[in-house]
């Protein structure tokens with residue numbers, strides 16, 4: 148059986164899979180948001196090719 152990725156306990160409520168509880172689900176969600184906000188996200192329209200092979 149898979150364990151909670153946050154606290155490594157066995158999930159007690161299937162409603163919050165793969166987490167054991169709403170608390171851990173919220174923790175993961177906040178980490179996800181924090182990560183997405185922290186990542187600067189480089190624009191894909193910057194034509195810089197300094198690293199060509201050769």
Ligand SMILES: [Zn+2]
Pocket residue numbers: 151152153154155156166167168171
């Ligand atoms: Zn947990």
